[in-house]
Amino acid sequence: MLRSTACRSIRVAAASRCTTKILLPTITTVVRRTASTHAAQLSHIKSPPFLANEPVRPFSFKDTKDWDLLRASLTKFTDEGALSVPLVINGKKIYRDETKPQVNPSHHSQNLANVSQATAEDIKAAIEAAKSAKAKWAATSWTDRAAIFLKAADLISTKYRYDMLAATMLGQGKNVYQAEIDCVAELIDFFKFNVKYAEEMYGTQPIQTAPGVWNRAEYRPLEGFVYAVTPFNFTAIAGNLVGAPALMGNTVVWKPSATAALSNYLLLTILEEAGLPAGVINFIPGDPIQVTDLVLEDPEFSALHFTGSTDVFKNLYCKISNNVAADKYRDFPRIVGETGGKNFHLIHPSASINHSVLSTLRGAFEYQGQKCSATSRAYVPESIWPEFKDQIAAAVDTITIGNTSDPSQLNAFMGPVIHQQSFDKLKAVLDNAKTDPELEIITGGSYDSTNGYYVQPTVIRTTNPQHEYLTKEFFGPILTVYVYPDNSYEEIMNSIDGATKYGLTGSVFARDREAIRLAEEKLRYAAGNFYINDKSTGAVVGQQWFGGARASGTNDKAGSGNILSRFVSVRSVKENFYELTDFKYPSNYK
Ligand SMILES: NC(=O)c1ccc[n+]([C@@H]2O[C@H](COP(=O)([O-])OP(=O)(O)OC[C@H]3O[C@@H](n4cnc5c(N)ncnc54)[C@H](O)[C@@H]3O)[C@@H](O)[C@H]2O)c1
Numbered sequence: 001m002l003r004s005t006a007c008r009s010i011r012v013a014a015a016s017r018c019t020t021k022i023l024l025p026t027i028t029t030v031v032r033r034t035a036s037t038h039a040a041q042l043s044h045i046k047s048p049p050f051l052a053n054e055p056v057r058p059f060s061f062k063d064t065k066d067w068d069l070l071r072a073s074l075t076k077f078t079d080e081g082a083l084s085v086p087l088v089i090n091g092k093k094i095y096r097d098e099t100k101p102q103v104n105p106s107h108h109s110q111n112l113a114n115v116s117q118a119t120a121e122d123i124k125a126a127i128e129a130a131k132s133a134k135a136k137w138a139a140t141s142w143t144d145r146a147a148i149f150l151k152a153a154d155l156i157s158t159k160y161r162y163d164m165l166a167a168t169m170l171g172q173g174k175n176v177y178q179a180e181i182d183c184v185a186e187l188i189d190f191f192k193f194n195v196k197y198a199e200e201m202y203g204t205q206p207i208q209t210a211p212g213v214w215n216r217a218e219y220r221p222l223e224g225f226v227y228a229v230t231p232f233n234f235t236a237i238a239g240n241l242v243g244a245p246a247l248m249g250n251t252v253v254w255k256p257s258a259t260a261a262l263s264n265y266l267l268l269t270i271l272e273e274a275g276l277p278a279g280v281i282n283f284i285p286g287d288p289i290q291v292t293d294l295v296l297e298d299p300e301f302s303a304l305h306f307t308g309s310t311d312v313f314k315n316l317y318c319k320i321s322n323n324v325a326a327d328k329y330r331d332f333p334r335i336v337g338e339t340g341g342k343n344f345h346l347i348h349p350s351a352s353i354n355h356s357v358l359s360t361l362r363g364a365f366e367y368q369g370q371k372c373s374a375t376s377r378a379y380v381p382e383s384i385w386p387e388f389k390d391q392i393a394a395a396v397d398t399i400t401i402g403n404t405s406d407p408s409q410l411n412a413f414m415g416p417v418i419h420q421q422s423f424d425k426l427k428a429v430l431d432n433a434k435t436d437p438e439l440e441i442i443t444g445g446s447y448d449s450t451n452g453y454y455v456q457p458t459v460i461r462t463t464n465p466q467h468e469y470l471t472k473e474f475f476g477p478i479l480t481v482y483v484y485p486d487n488s489y490e491e492i493m494n495s496i497d498g499a500t501k502y503g504l505t506g507s508v509f510a511r512d513r514e515a516i517r518l519a520e521e522k523l524r525y526a527a528g529n530f531y532i533n534d535k536s537t538g539a540v541v542g543q544q545w546f547g548g549a550r551a552s553g554t555n556d557k558a559g560s561g562n563i564l565s566r567f568v569s570v571r572s573v574k575e576n577f578y579e580l581t582d583f584k585y586p587s588n589y590k
């Protein structure tokens with residue numbers, strides 16, 4: 001039983017990859033030789049000259065080739081029942097008897113994968129593998145490290161595009177467009193732009209020197225290993241959480257989300273095919289607390305790279321701090337975390353109503369509101385509220401909801417929420433809205449988990465600007481609106497700024513320039529990503545560097561070069577060409 005599922009897992013994960021076995025050893029050999037012989041540097045190598053983001057394929061219904069290939073991949077993942085997802089430690093696939101199912105949230109009786117769960121010994125082995133692989137990987141030339149990520153980006157863009165889409169659509173409940181912007185475009189962009197940013201970083205050198213001296217900066221990987229804890233909602237984010245530190249010469253212990261294990265494992269196999277050496281990224285799905293506690297015990301733990309909810313991040317921050325206080329670590333570990341949000345749209349009376357309605361709908365309900373950047377509160381002036389309300393209610397009523405991975409429903413705008421726990425939480429939020437006197441459901445309010453975890457897109461109006469529905473992250477398709485008097489535009493910004501603990505994303509919609517200027521100034525700390533006449537979601541790598549402060553994280557800006565600086569420890573090197581002839585300084589002479 002175990003053997004047959006294991007075989008099937010390898011076969012599907014590597015389906016149509018007849019080149020895997022040929023490519024892997026070749027590239028690995030190149031890397032090893034470079035590392036062990038310190039190859040001569042014979043040119044100042046530049047990364048390939050690209051600056052454009054990966055184009056997002058539209059998947060219009062006329063474009064039958066893309067659809068056909070996608071349908072074939074969807075079928076490949078589902079036609080023979082659940083796949084087996086192993087642990088990957090030091091390049092070895094390990095299948096465990098204890099597995100956890102990853103179901104299709106659109107159709108929860110469909111088990112997509114049996115995900116092996118790491119034992120305590122596996123976790124320790126993954127840590128040891130990361131440590132053992134470190135010296136060789138850190139000594140691998142930047143060109144070779146970069147080439148692996150550039151090649152992986154190319155494989156995702158071509159050979160594995162449809163497999164990545166299928167795994168993300170099936171496992172994480174995305175429609176094809178949402179999957180395309182995530183596990184194809186954004187992921188490729190992270191890998192390619194990070195190479196560009198790394199090149200810029202390595203080229204940044206001290207600008208002053210004294211006669212007879214050469215000052216240099218060396219961007220050392222961190223001395224220990226990096227622990228990456230990744231969320232379910234973006235395959236690209238998982239890729240960046242492991243990829244950014246690895247590119248800079250670090251080795252990684254990766255704890256994926258249980259509800260993204262399938263796409264995440266496929267991504268790891270692509271990185272391996274691109275030449276990632278064994279032990280550089282070790283994949284250990286398992287009990288999050290057990291994995292974390294064992295990893296954080298290790299004296300060589302050097303950095304946490306986390307994306308997920310604020311409470312989990314706080315918990316990890318606290319454990320690390322306690323361990324620092326207990327002198328457990330060699331280093332002060334770097335802590336990088338991007339977390340939750342309660343993101344706003346502020347509509348000014350001068351705004352285009354139609355544009356702000358449509359942008360709010362997209363921001364709130366695309367991917368079922370399961371983006372950290374999702375618009376979950378809107379502030380609308382009294383004068384335009386009647387029209388805004390009619391328009392948004394009418395538009396929301398036309399939203400199609402369905403099983404976005406079923407070839408007959410691929411064009412649905414919305415799919416399911418991720419799991420039972422999320423469904424139950426959102427159901428309680430909607431039920432409560434039906435009885436709370438400060439809340440009125442404008443549209444939506446229903447849910448159904450008979451087949452999948454479906455929650456209807458819902459707009460709720462509150463009369464209380466401090467209401468919990470304007471402050472708490474629900475992470476689902478629920479938008480709360482507060483209607484403010486037109487003459488309180490400036491005062492309402494105090495509420496927007498102060499109501500929540502978060503500071504992730506936010507938007508102002510206005511045609512009046514002064515209104516835009518005022519919002520940009522007054523809401524300076526309310527959002528790390530601030531949009532003017534655009535929705536609060538959809539940051540693009542290299543264009544809108546992403547992240548927020550306050551309870552939304554450490555704001556190290558994924559999609560910028562800044563994030564890479566968290567995974568290096570700079571050494572300053574001064575080389576002196578003069579030899580001393582005397583110990584005295586001029587002032588020491590009479
Ligand atoms: N700011 C950003 O860039 C960003 C991006 C994506 C998602 N998010 C946030 O992520 C959340 C949704 O993602 P999620 O549901 O995967 O988040 P989550 O916090 O439930 O899980 C994130 C990761 O932490 C692990 N985890 C959970 N409990 C843990 C514990 N006690 N100890 C150690 N690890 C633990 C999970 O297994 C998973 O791998 C939302 O709050 C969203 O706003 C933020």
Ligand SMILES: N[C@@H](CCC=O)C(=O)O
Nearest residue numbers: 233371372373537538539
């Ligand atoms: N880049 C995405 C990040 C979403 C996080 O979950 C956005 O900006 O919407």
